[in-house]
Amino acid sequence: MSAESPGHGRGHAGGEPGKPAAFAPVRPVRAYQRVAEQIEERILSGALPPGSRLPAERELVRQFDVGRSTIREALRVLQSSGLIRSRPGDPQGAEVLGVSPDTLSHALGRLARSHLSGLGELIQFRMVLDAESYRLAARLHTEEDLRRLTELADRMEEYVPHDPHAFSRADAEFHRVVAEAGGNALLALCARAVHDAVADAIESKLARAERAGEAADWMRRSVVHHRHVLAALGDGDGPRAARLGREALHDSYAPHVSEQDRARLRAALD
Amino acid sequence: MSAESPGHGRGHAGGEPGKPAAFAPVRPVRAYQRVAEQIEERILSGALPPGSRLPAERELVRQFDVGRSTIREALRVLQSSGLIRSRPGDPQGAEVLGVSPDTLSHALGRLARSHLSGLGELIQFRMVLDAESYRLAARLHTEEDLRRLTELADRMEEYVPHDPHAFSRADAEFHRVVAEAGGNALLALCARAVHDAVADAIESKLARAERAGEAADWMRRSVVHHRHVLAALGDGDGPRAARLGREALHDSYAPHVSEQDRARLRAALD
DNA sequence: GCCAGGCGACTGGTCAGACCAGTTGATCAC
DNA sequence: GTGATCAACTGGTCTGACCAGTCGCCTGGC
Known part of the structure; x- marks a missing residue:
């Protein structure tokens, strides 16, 4: 049947015309989420193809300007999604796996x-x-x-x-x-x-x-x-x-x- | 069609009779993995039904006897699987969501x-x-x-x-x-x-x-x-x-x- | 010249302790 | 009774440290 009304699928409420522009509830976005999203975006867009390497955690700390625990939680999310894999001691950093059916x-x-x-x-x-x-x-x-x-x-x-x-x-x-x-x-x-x-x-x-x-x-x-x-x-x-x-x-x-x-x-x- | 041969589904190799019992390669299991597995097990088995609460992180630190970062990485994995949801300041601890299609x-x-x-x-x-x-x-x-x-x-x-x-x-x-x-x-x-x-x-x-x-x-x-x-x-x-x-x-x-x-x-x- | 071994500079995994902002519920003043 | 206040939590984040593993280089022996 389909028929999610075009452009109104699941909560993207922005820009309803004719209505008094109610403010959208703002919910806090965790730092690790934004980190994970940025990296995921690069992987899905192909900027980080499978087989390529992420910078080392301590380097990511510098690039994103957050603490290591934040970086690590972000990497953990990506890893549990199967997008990356990391191995202790690997001097090349975490490996990008790309989208997998697992x-x-x-x-x-x-x-x-x-x-x-x-x-x-x-x-x-x-x-x-x-x-x-x-x-x-x-x-x-x-x-x-x-x-x-x-x-x-x-x-x-x-x-x-x-x-x-x-x-x-x-x-x-x-x-x-x-x-x-x-x-x-x-x-x-x-x-x-x-x-x-x-x-x-x-x-x-x-x-x-x-x-x-x-x-x-x-x-x-x-x-x-x-x-x-x-x-x-x-x-x-x-x-x-x-x-x-x-x-x-x-x-x-x-x-x-x-x-x-x-x-x-x-x-x-x- | 079915027909996975009875009792031979996917690599459960234990106890194959007649063979010289080759050793299985042992791969290190991270602490946060074992924590996540234990909690996931309780959720899937129904011991932690949807709506129930996990102990606070600092309490989990005591129960599992690991550092808080380990606990947090485990919780992050569970959260990215949609099994739990946590909210800052919530004195009841993270909420169990159960299995969801998200x-x-x-x-x-x-x-x-x-x-x-x-x-x-x-x-x-x-x-x-x-x-x-x-x-x-x-x-x-x-x-x-x-x-x-x-x-x-x-x-x-x-x-x-x-x-x-x-x-x-x-x-x-x-x-x-x-x-x-x-x-x-x-x-x-x-x-x-x-x-x-x-x-x-x-x-x-x-x-x-x-x-x-x-x-x-x-x-x-x-x-x-x-x-x-x-x-x-x-x-x-x-x-x-x-x-x-x-x-x-x-x-x-x-x-x-x-x-x-x-x-x-x-x-x-x- | 070549290879083995060792050394050092990394890596990720883990821990401890601290601070912050947010939530909650009891307490207190009115 | 009602509303503000406060203290005791919570999760989120940061810092700094240590460990064990891994790799590259360098050196010493052949």
Whole structure:
């Protein structure tokens, strides 16, 4: 739907015409914030490209004319955003990393771990993201993508049932190629982050299934699912690929979650 | 698709049987990191619920037995993650905010500004998330949800064309209710974060449209779109609601992005 | 000439102590 | 009772110090 009224998104109240120019509440801006903002701006604008170095902390103290603790708090903020990395003793100063998807993954991971959402929501969300990846990939893939995906599915089949580790790597690679074919890095990142979050959350339960000897079955079913999706991708049938993707996730996880979560997964099926 | 091999998700290498137990590289863990981790753990686990207070910094110094700068750097990290908020002079200590979508939208905004992805990807991603919210809501909504949504659409119509601010608030509320009806908080938070990131990213361009007097048209079209979606929700027709949602976003933003991004948005339409 | 080792000048990480401005709640004068 | 005052906090910032790690240079031995 969109429709944040143009130019009025979230509080930028400046310059409302016709009104008596109310004063905007002024809130104190901390020194470390301004320091962090200045540096972040230079990184995002490309003036400080990835791989370049920040001046040493004591040099920044001189340039910004603030205390070292202020500089350090600013650098800590930038570091926790993944924009820079610092290492003790490095005479070249902190390294600029540029924008990385890790922050996004961490934020998603926190969201997933919080009590706000449970395993059911997580898997449901993954059904959404995966399915939409397939939908896009069905429309935009190249022949080369299809070839690589087919090869990966073949490799997965080889690993059944004795190398679940390699199987899982091939599976992740399969998803990566699909996401790449869809051409939306953002969607791909989120899908990956949610994938990891699900893996973390359900690992213990699945380990039990593995001990019970169900791992081979799981892998075999997974290969079949991948092949079906692959066929839909080859036909360029986005909706079918999406539906198959949702079904695959549902079938894989439904046996391992609570009845309530199962209902949730069913609701997301079509 | 799923299929991270059960029990082998992401590097938890401990106790691989049969291998010669290689030593893991040990990397120094900073004091402020351990402090931040301990506090974050308590927040995520619910031991420190939103609204509760952290001890004062000088008290934390005693409890963790580290210097105040260490405590402050840890708090800075937590604050930049949106988990806490501190205010000078507050005798109650820093306030716990809990997990919020703000971090996510910041990360998304940075990503969209960077070369890694762009505005087109962001809007495309929003098409995906919004459409899927509708799909879930169509299936799971209650009569009460429908009533509230109808009322919100009515209110939006009232605000056209003279109160874009109130219009935008009603619009956001509409999306919130849809997300709530769908029952997936994770999806709702992500949709909200992407919504905000898009709003931030495109604000300047839309302000131009506003000056050109296109704002009223924009709002009118938006109301029509909302009504169509609402009808589909009422019919319980998830796929139709999803398609309408994608079309609405496409129509709203396609005129304001590059030709390349327009192609991307078209690809996400069906 | 070359390489190993050591030395020194850095780096970031941490701590201690101080001051400031802001907030709050009790106290006191009216 | 009400309003101003004040003292005891708070977080934000600065200074100066020390430590351990890292790197570059320089020197001594080969």
